[in-house]
Amino acid sequence: MKAQSELRQQPLRPKAPVKIKHYFTVAIVxxxxxxxxxQTEATFGELIQGLPNMLDLLKEMFPPKWSYLDNIWAAMLETIRMALLGTTLGAILAIPVALLSAANIAKRKWIYYPVRFLLNLVRTVPDLLLAALFVAIFGLGALPGIFALAIFSLGLIAKLSYEALETIDPGPLEAMTAAGAHPIQIINYGVVPQIRPHFISFVLYTFEINVRAAAVLGLVGAGGIGHYYEVTLGFLEYDKTCIIIIxxxxxxxxxxxxxxxxxxxxI
Amino acid sequence: MIELRNVTKTYPNGTKGLSQINLTIEKGEFIAIVGLSGAGKSTLLRSINRLHDITEGEILIDGKSITKAKGKELRMIRRNIGMIFQSFNLVKRTTVLRNVLAGRVGYHSVPRTLLGMFPKEDMELAFQALDRVNIVQKAYSRADELSGGQQQRVAIARVLAQEAKVILADEPVASLDPLTTKQVMDDLKRINTELEITTIVNLHFIDLARQYATRIIGLQAGEVVFDGPVSEATDERFAEIYGRPIQQDELLEEAAV
Known part of the structure; x- marks a missing residue:
């Protein structure tokens, strides 16, 4: 056996790649x-020192004041409505933006590069800051909250959608072009059926995020349940805060x- | 009638896709374009409906220049030229019927097709087209539930619903097994003879080309090296053109064994 394997000429095997890069990455992280x-002066000592305070807060939160529930239902529903309207508005606006950002659909660099740049710019603004800006423009209430969520949704949905658009099968588009279809017909018959389930999924996902985001927008006066967090925390009524959290x-x-x-x- | 006049295609990197091609294709012909891979078969076919632009020369479809056409004029010329692809190019998530109806959009305004409202006559045309390729039972199935051969027949039905006067088929059977290859080629041939639709097919297999076509065009390095009736397209002749004997994988019958 051994003699036989020695007789067979061994092909040159590649050397295992050096792992030093991995160790280096871990060290840097x-x-x-x-x-x-x-830099932020975050220490485990302080965390442990803070524990009794946390326990005190928890103690004050319980038992929750259930009667307060009647006062916040309207605000909770408003929060959901804000998320719903903001997401829908953003989703509608995201459709043209996503189409213009996708290289395989917009085709021309002078179209999709600027659109993508604007899209990235919009995405860098946090939703709470957007809400604060809109409150400054439109005044207190749900409307600035809805606009903030719409812009935030536009950024998220358009980004996810254009990336999904760039992975679609180009075959049906080619077939529609060959059949003499107008560019809008090509999109409607070649692109839409391929992207529709993904798009709906992105919209639902954005709605989930927006419900959570809408819950804190009230902190800057943009409507919804967030306003009640501020009020109850401000008056140290932690039993009420607890209900809102629940x-x-x-x-x-x-x-x-x-x-x-x-x-x-x-999907 | 399709006329190609001094058609040349040079890619930006300088390689010649097609060079100085002159062809006249009469109504009702069944033409097979054969050649090794990279010979320019696909480029030639896609130049005819201008999925690829040519760099020199002109292509005329029934006397109108597709090379110079723009916008609506180009779409109107394309509407008369159906295309069948190696990978079928159906929308897999939608029904067979909707895929076939998609061939009709060139006949309607954008707003109307956005609403997806097709007139009764279009539905009738779509069902007739599906009937002609024996797949009408699958009208409401999703396209991805069908086998490769069935999907290619749906693609043929789409071209029929389009009421195309010319069919361009780019390697229509390359991803099919020998049995479904025969069915699809039979369909194409039947449509060619019954409806007098000019058919131009790119084929890899020389024997398949001889079996179905009335005229064979041989391409090599972007040039026409053979153009004649089937009787002249013998293995010996092609061996001479290729400069080597015909290989087994260029013959369907041999490859199937």
Missing amino acids: LLLLWGSAV VTLAVVLLIDYISSKLREKL
């Missing part, structure tokens, strides 16, 4: 973590559950 902790949690969990079930069915 650890260094960054440690550096960030030092209701928000329940609503978010329910919407997440329904939405993710729907998304499973889609």
